[in-house]
Amino acid sequence: MDLAVGLRLAQAPEAKYEQLSADLGISASAAHASVRRLQAAGLLRPSSRVVNRLALGEFLEHGVRYAFPAHPGAEVRGVPTAHAAPPLADRIVAEDVLVWPSVTGPARGRAIAPLYPRATELPRRCPSLYESLALVDALRVGRVRERKLAFEAIRHRLVASAA
Incomplete structure (x- = not known):
């Protein structure tokens, strides 16, 4: 949290x-x-x-x-995260979808634990924070290319919000 x-x-x-x-x-x-x-x-x-x-x-x-290591688990319904969520979903084509488990989630994929329990509510509650936490998840579980793209996006957000 x-x-x-x-x-x-x-x-x-x-x-x-x-x-x-x-x-x-x-x-x-x-x-x-x-x-x-x-x-x-x-x-x-x-x-x-x-x-x-x-x-x-x-x-x-x-x-x-x-x-905060993340280890993808079983396939469940949930909220897309990491490379399966915006903003990386438009830049990375991957077969494996990662999700935060949620019975009301719009996608099916391998479960990873979110960084805080109510993260699954962020797409409607605070979309910009949802995107930032999805980028953090890409840093937690992604391969080198995904981590590089995620960090570039996070760095851009940190610099842009400082201006």
Whole structure:
């Protein structure tokens, strides 16, 4: 959940705890606790909710697949993620679809655990965060080409949202 909060703050730097709560489907106190952990990890500036974009980018590029490994499981119904979701779905043609398990999901594919339990609601709740977490999943499970494309897209989003 902490990574989702950090990515959302990178997209919406002025978001208050109530907005983070609404966007992610978590309580305001859970959002506040995530911010504290992100500050302690150096992914947010001390005593603020300003994203340390350099540190976040470095963690995503080099650490996320080790800190949050994902292992595709059985085929289930779910929400497309990684290379099966936007924005990579338009750039990568792959036979294996990866999904976050959800009985109401629009696709069938191999299950991977999302980074936080309510991620399956993001396509309707906060589409831009859904896309960012799908890119993170491509970093977690993708091959070299997929990881490269995913990181380029994430880096572009981090730079664009800073401007």
